[in-house]
Amino acid sequence: MQMTDLIAKKRDGGALSTEEIQFAIQGYTRGEIPDYQMSALCMAILFRGMDDRETLDLTLAMMHSGEMLDLSPIRGVKADKHSTGGVGDKTSLILCPMVAACGLKIAKMSGRGLGHTGGTIDKLESFPGFVTGISEQRFFDNVNRIGMAIAGQTADLVPADKKLYALRDVTGTVPSIPLIVSSIMSKKLASGADVIVLDVKCGSGAFMKTPAQAEELARSLTRVGRLAGRKVAAVITDMDEPLGCAVGNALEVKEAIRVLRGEAKGELLELCLTLGACMLTEAGLAEDDRAARRMLQQAIDDGSALRKLREFVEAQYGDPASVDDLSLLPAAPIRLEVPCESAGFVSHIQAEQIGLVSMHLGGGRATKESAIDLGVGVVLHKKVGDRVEKGDSLATIHASDEKKAREAVELLRACYTLSEAPVEKPDFIKAIVR
């Protein structure tokens, strides 16, 4: 078999066979197929697409490229959740303790942030002492004992995706549905959960810019998951503005804790109720969405979700007192307000740019090796649809460096667009695909 034949076949619109897909993935993972040939194949896939059988074969070939987690030592239905990536997305920190408090087992592998998007693993490290690199035994024990564990992805899990994602990132081949589906689902399938719930982001801060593209991605993700024998649901949500108000690691942890305390509501809580309801119903722990939402709301109201977070932090060597006393979490020394220069209604906030402002302050990484400052970031006070008067603060910058803080004020102001006429907030939950 020759890689040049596979590239030409896909370039001309043909469907690759199971063996051809396995040949390309195995050869690339072993270093036998060079980057230039693999990038040509990715570009051909981006333009020509793949049918369901090819996408499933690609996903399975990637899944088999490394170790797979066997979750059988964990008793009960195991669930996992994945977001296609966004700004201010602290959902896992809220959702996982909520569903674990309702009896579902969460065995989750998460990643670090890269570029303008954050990662759950970095956010969790805001809890003093928290360890994300726990042993497999401790991971299983924690899920059996308290119902949840979140660990960093090991290097051996889907090595094909590590190489391919880095290649796609520099060859303009990220926004291809079969490549995104195989990248996400190979990792989720290799992580072993029975139930997988996906949060597919849609809008200017997401890979999928339109609801139609997001729906196509959601349908393909759920189809591949089902064909691989898992229970899968996807929720399409708005990412035209950051999720919630905080962007930056410890700031997002603080916002998540406020939601679990019942102090913050809005779209963030709504998203967790929607994703959580999908998880509980798919797992058979709730009869329908209404019953599931009642269970989840009860877990907030009676404090059991917050207690679950405390247990989880302690079980991974973090300081549980930091869940109750937010002053124990990292904080930046400098605070600057971003005053609005005119009156009006907020019509748009550039989510991706806000993520870049947080990165500029030191909250994100330009490369995988960069160190990050957990305390810095941005807290938005005005969201799309809000009325603002001249001089109102649009946001607070949390920084460790005066010069960067002043630069961030200007950058952040430029992220906001105002209109004279009132603006209707778009629907936050766009669709649920089951």
Ligand code: URA
């Ligand atoms: N997230 C992934 O893990 N892979 C993609 O290709 C896109 C988003």
